Amino acid sequence: MPLGGPRHRTILTHLLLTPGRVVPVDALIDSVWNEHPPATARTQVSICIAALRKAFKNAGCPEEIIVTAHPGYLLRLGRHTLDTAEFTELVTQAETAVREDRLPEASRAYADALRLWRGRPLAGVIGLRVEDEAQRLEELRLNAFEDATAVRLQLGDHQRVLPDLAAMVRRHPLRERARHQLITAQYRSGRRAEALETFQEGRRSLMEELGIEPGPALTELRDAILQDERSLSVPDPDGEPMPRPSPVGDPLELPPDVPSLAGRKEELALLGELLDTGGTTRAPATGLITGVAGVGKTGLAIHWAHSVADLFPDGQLFADLHGYDEQLEPTTADEVLSRFLRSLSVPAGQIPTEPEERAALYRSLLADRRVLVVLDNVRSYAQVRPLLPSGGGCCVLVTGREQIPELVAWPPRAWVRLGPLSTYEAVELLSGIVGEGRVTAEPVAAATLAELCDLLPLALRIAGARLASKPHWTVEHLARRLSDERLRLDELSQGESQVRASFALTYRGLSAQTARLYRRLGLLDVPDFSSWVAAALLDTDLYTGEQLIEELVDAQFLDVIGQDLSGHTRYRFQNLLRLFARERAQEESPEERHAVLDRVFRTYLFLATEAHRRSFGGDFSIIHGTVVPHRLPPELTDTLLARPLDWLEAERLSLSAVVARAAEAGMDEFAWDLTLCVLVLFETRNYLDDWRECAERSLTAARAAGNARGEAAMLHALGALEMRQRDFTTAYGLFTRALELHERAGEEHGGALVLRNMAMIDEMRGELDTAMRYSTAALEVFRAVGDRSSEAHVLNNMAQICLDRDDVDDAQRLSEESVRVSAAIGEGGARSLALGTHRLARVHLARQEYDLAEEALVRVIHIVRGQLDMLGLAHGLLALGEARMGAGRWEQARATLRQALEVAALVGSALVEGRIKLALGMAGRQCGDSQEARRNYLGALANFERIGVEAWIQRTRAALAELPDEN
Incomplete structure (x- = not known):
């Protein structure tokens, strides 16, 4: 069936790789264009999907195979078949037949599966995910080939497998299992010399490519061939392999393998390093698996142990040391030694009765043997140390919830820090328990359920068991039940496996102070936090707070998410552990909980206030509520706020969450004050959604409390947001109401801040007399209260009004005064200094002093880039482009203006984009490119008409009229 171009094939491939599951549009975009999609990417994906649907229909498929399912598309197989699914089913049948000793049937199923392959999978389709999937599929084929060959060798089919095996080993010389099978087949076919040569070739390849010796299985096979051991002979005619004689005392203690282990490929590969015998050490290979309760440490350990058990012919020892068992005391090493010695006959x-003598005998027995020792649920090094063999042929795998410092210092050859599954793996695990049909029928609900279980295998198995026991429940029904945070732990704590009980075991092992920090963290509904929060929760110093929070990390109760912009480590809860912490918080009295939250919230307010003050060079351009901040020591404050905007950026989501929490709790004074403090970040970094959400929540709280001053402050904040988005009508209405409330409350400073913004709108509308009157009134108040930043700002606005009046001399005087006031503020006056310098550059442009204008604008761009002020950068680049146009450097101006347009697109300001496009149109015309000029003029006109700025609309129409006719 013809599919169209490469994009069509790529999109269909991604749908085929996850049949019955939703593939988001963003994932399809990434697969087609990597990290550089065009602006029309979503539209192009939609066009490709339509073309594929048409191709299926033309091929005679009456039903719709590709269906739309938020947030993307889903490939519905229906009555169609997929070769990968058929291959998987046949391999599964073969594996089942092997387990049940139906070897001829297994061989036929493997053969049918391998006949499905035609060349390299996914050939002709590119992309990182496709390449990974092609590699995975190829690995499945190779594994199936080796498994099929093993069955044929057991059936005595050694001569007929030789050609295929030889070809396989030539193509994949480093696959030791295939080489092992080829050597076995050659030996059984009477080709003893060839078998030994095949071994030597493999050894050379491994040494040259990887620098390692062949593994023990190949080495032992070589030795067995040299000695002509009977175990290598052909199985009997009934197809039964020769039984390997088992020496007396070989323990086989591993629990049954874990059914439906999902994912964990990287972790299993890491554990595979325990089998690396290329080193010269005589110490046993030691592995460590750590992770939170319920993450699947035991399952992973047992599954891996079963997969490598054949490499440890002298036995496998297993012990659960009950390090976190509520009902039992932790098992001592002495007790385990006694049992292990009995297992070793x-x-x-x-x-011996003495522990040291027991350990010595244990080490002696294992000195020259290859034994795998799995020690599960270990809590301390004392439980492990006597159980470590001395022989290099042994391997020890330890699992525990916390890292064991003494063992980590060893260090282990493989340390697996086990985290949650991916969403795909979690859904796969659910499918294995509930049945693929029920899960694939509700892909979105299944993914939601997996996320509600924190992608933890324990929680997923409990949820899957509940669904399996209730066939009348849909996946969505259980997901709805778990979505209620008050009931989630109850839903996942039924029957023998209980998430809550699993967490409780670790919680009871915490020190009193660490447990107190954990439950108090549960009081905070913030997405992440730094160690200063721990110090505030306990009213202690930063060092102690950091030490205790790291103890929670070691106990797997917190995740480390990395360093924030301010250089501090940030932590977060998994959702289930956050809910458990919230439950444990009830152990403290209501008075204690209130005092803790009050102190932490007031610390947030102190740091945000101080960050604002340092950003402005003083307590400028803001009014405050009546809540008294909780001050931190100066040295700690300096450490946290070394770069105030970076601290605000790091805490942005948490600050927004605290505003929401305070507003809901009726803490109106706190909520509106904190919102105003954070606006410097929202404005500079263009976080308009956060700006609106915080201001609206705080406005609701202020109105509910009858707080006129707080209501006015938030109306002003929302008006400033509407002004930022060029909705001047709405903004002016909000400012008018805010001014009335400030006047009623006697708040002169707040009223002056409103008047300043009203004057800016009046200036843009051309109402210059009103704008100057409001600016003059605001200036008097700012000078009276000492708000130097706002003074500089309003002087800058007044300079623009003078420019609009063609009063260049007054504009220069006011701009220079604004620059002087800003410079006197110091480092914190950088923002207002950039504004004043920009206005002074505009004065130079009006005087046609283009070199002076460019010099000033370079200073402006340097300042705003350092603050990541994208709006300021767009304005600066626009003015710089205009200066270069004035100097006649048209091509240089076009390059600068195109850069300005890219920055403006990040800001979303229709006015700035329109002005840049208008300037680009002028530059394009001067460069003789009338088509580009017209395109930019029309774009500018659309921007200006959208926000209703009449003066700019008229300028653009006049420019369009001057262009030559298109004909």
């Missing part, structure tokens, strides 16, 4: 009467 030491008569009970000969087991």
